[in-house]
Amino acid sequence: MSNFVSVASDNGVAVVTIDNPPVNALSFHVRKPLYEALAALRDDPAAKAIVIACAGRTFVAGADITEFGKPLEQPELRAIIALLETIAKPTVAAIHGTALGGGLELALGCHFRVTDHGAKLGLPEVKLGLLPGGGGTVRLPRLVGAAKALGMIVSGTPISASEAKTASLVDSVFDGDLLAQTVRFASEMASRGEAFVPVRDRNNRLAETDLAAFDAQAADLARKARGLEAPLACAEAVRNAITLPFDAALAAERQLFLKLVSGDQSRAQRHLFFAEREAAKIPGKDVQKRKIARVGIIGAGTMGGGIAMAFANGGFPVTLLETSAEPLQRGLATIEKNYAVSVSRGSLTEEAKQKRLGLFKASTDYADLADCDLIVEAVFEDMAVKKEVFGKVDGVARPGAILATNTSYLDVNEIAASTSRPRDMLGLHFFSPANIMKLLEIVRAEKTAPDALATVTDLARRIGKVPVVVGVCHGFVGNRMLAARGAENEFLLLEGAAPSEVDKAFTDFGWPMGPFQMGDLAGLDISWRNRKARGLTAAIADTLCEQGRFGQKTGRGWYRYDSGAREPVADPDVEALIRTKAADLGIAQRNIGPDEILERTLYPLVNEGAKILEEGIAARASDIDVVWVNGYGFPIGKGGPMFWAGLQGAAKIVERLEYWHRQTGRPVFEPAPALRRFAVTGSWESVPNG
Structure with a gap:
């Protein structure tokens, strides 16, 4: 058929294979031959059943996000699914890896869905500020019930194959060769000679819905949405599936999708999706990475213990070092308590807890760090103390071990200069609680070796962190900008x-x-x-x-x-x-409204980001957005401070900063040259970087 879709026959079962690496996204160059293949097979008497499968490591993991917000070339996904539903012979989706978004919607167009044990299924569009646009909100409730569908769609969290089987989303979970088992399954279904009912016509689960309970569930989810539009639209679409005829609910879903995809919130969330991936792209990323088999953590306090848990959660053996037995045992007890809380909440099994605890080796002897490939210092935020620690580490660490300081503010170049191996030295600024918070600022010192930087960037993703490489300055990206955001806090109170009132303006x-x-x-x-x-x-x-x-x-x-x-x-x-x-202080107090509060706090935040970008402390404006959304709670629906500045209009921000600079004379309000340039060009890429 094409380079991306092929058709083969296996004892009368037509196997349609999508091959669009790396994740088999449903781009136009896939949709067109897929539609043509299915149309031909529908009318082919030699094909007694149809299996849709995927090459590579996953089933279709979603639509092509780069096409969102653009005129969509036909056929679109909804047309392919509608075609599937006209096929009388049994159709089966063979799911391995992930069936996400448009991938799951494609599978919902089939009569049957089967998986291997490792498969994950979900509709994560809400995380892009969207709802499923290919009928997911209308078909999923018909299989799993409205309440289950609402939870899946509003959270966007995929479920396991076993959970999907229990929920009736999939019909079978196979061991062994998935494709061979699926072909056998399809052949058995064909031999029945039955008329198979498309998902769109299965209404029994919807008829069981307690609408009052559904509305209560939706209201609870709405309270947690914190101003995001997509979760509310998802709930509305699922409710439509209950109360409207199928085609009317499908049309309503489409209108909601189009409204969201053209809105600022979805644009912001799609910006962040790509920004996180860009942030992991660094010069030297293709160099040979160093092997990390064991990690050493110095300090068992709040930060050290959390960092140790983050690595253990990622499956790495950890040597946890303290100055004496008492703080060491206290730290280990806290770690065990934290894991016990996870077990009590059901997010961790007792078996997994014991396995993670088994990865810890406790020590009070620096010599026990000799077999560690990465050593992270997490002691008191004091330059003299940190230099003393690395002096001891220098004497025991093996050649090639990466040395990292978990500092929030201090000069990593100065710390590196105190060692005999500055090329192995960098900063790893974890955010508290380190075992939970996603952001990891990776601080590149002047002499940090490219392979060391590439190794820890890759490692961060392996332990579930969002890495952003930053340069050395006081506070790096996040805390330096936080200082600018907070510079007016006391003045606002005094005035x-x-x-x-300040906190309410923020929330x-x-x-x-x-x-x-x-x-x-x-x-x-x-x-x-x-x-x-x-x-x-x-x-x-x-x-x-x-x-x-x-x-x-x-x-x-x-x-x-x-x-x-x-x-x-x-x-x-x-x-x-x-x-x-x-x-x-002789300050006359007055009423201060929320607009003024936001201008005097968030505009300096953007201004400081512009300075950071111009100085080369951050490689991209989008890196700054990733830092602030993942580390400091900047609203996801606004895309981060630098993206939000574009929505606000940089010229307006410059004008208001100039106004407050005239009013107060304080340097935090003086517009940076980089911000002025952005106001003229409308692009952060026009700002000289470093």
Whole structure:
């Protein structure tokens, strides 16, 4: 048929094989010959059944995302599925690897679906700000029921073959040769001589739906959507499958899809999809990577323990080192407790927990790091302490071992210079809790070897992290921009905004929490210690820390946390302190609205990102977006600060920054040359990088 679709016959069963590596995406060059093959087989009396299979490592893993938002060349997926449903002879999808998005929708057009044990099936379009556009919201509920379909479509999370079999999504899960078993299955179905019912006409599961319970489930999911449009549209589409005739529900799904695909939120989420993949592309990525068989972690505290768990979760043996037995045992106990919580929640089996714990080797002797291929230091954020640690590591680490510091701010070049092997040295800035948070800033020092950088970038993905390579500066990308975002926080309070008003402006924008809630969660003492180390002060925050108000861990910070609760309660004492400090400084207080709050915090954030891009600290504007979405909670539906700046209009941001610069004279508001250039060209690619 073509280079991408072939047809073979196996004892009268036609096997249609899609071969479009790497993931068999349903691009136009696949859809056209696939449609033609199915049309020919429908009318071919020699074909008693049809199997759709895929070459390579996976079934169809989705549509071609690069085609989204563009005029779609015919035939489109919906036409292929409609054609499938006109075929009277049995049609079977043979699924291995993943059947995702358009791949699962294609399979739903078949009479039967069979898999091997390792298959995963799902409709993840919501993660791109979309809903399934090929009938997934209308057909899936007819097989698995409306409630199960709603959960799958709104979460976008694939399910296993066994779960799919239990839910009646697949008809059989085979051992051994999947294609041979599928051909045998198709032949048996054909021998029955029955008329097989297309999924579109199977209404029994829908008739069982408790609509009130469904609406309650949808309402609960809507509350968790945090301003995202796609989850709400998914729920609406599945409800249409229950309440409307099939063709009407299918047409409504299409209208919802077209509305989403042309909207800013889906554009933002598709931008992030490609941005994460671009972020992993670094110079030297094709060099020979070093072998990483065992990882050493120095420090068993909160960060060290979390980093150790991240590597153990990825299947790596870990040597966990501490200065003495007591903190070591305390760290191991915390790790075991964290795994036990996962078991209690059902996200981890007891067997998996024991297997992961078995990967840990505890030690108080630096000599035990000699067999480690990567050694990560996670001790106190102090330059002298870190240099002392690496002095000891230098004496025991094997030649070629990669040395990494988990620092949030410190100069990795200075740390590397204190070792005899600066080419093996880099920064790995994990985010807390390190076993959960996805972002990993990989800090490239001046002398870091390309193969070391490529090795840890690849390794990060293997342990489920989103890697972004950044350069050396104070705070790297994330924390440097965080400082710019927070530069006006105290001024906003002194001029009249309450902490709760600032936080509400942020959560209404789409952040999971505002800066003052975040400060209480992280611990105010951390930033206090950092300020003191740099000779900086913050009138209100410093006073809170001097009063022992460190946030949630002390029950008091910017807010009160009564009886150990995590829900913040506005504290009159803090509000009185703010008024006193304002009076002492001669600042007249006034009402400050949410627009001003966002301008004075988010516009400096973008401005600092522009400086970082121009300095070459980040290779691409999209890398900055990946950092801020995955590490700091920037709303996914806005695509990250640099993408959002384009939606806002860079000229507007420059104009407002200039206004606030005139009003305050503070440097944080002075528009960067890179931002001005972006305002003229409309492209971050026009900004000189480094």
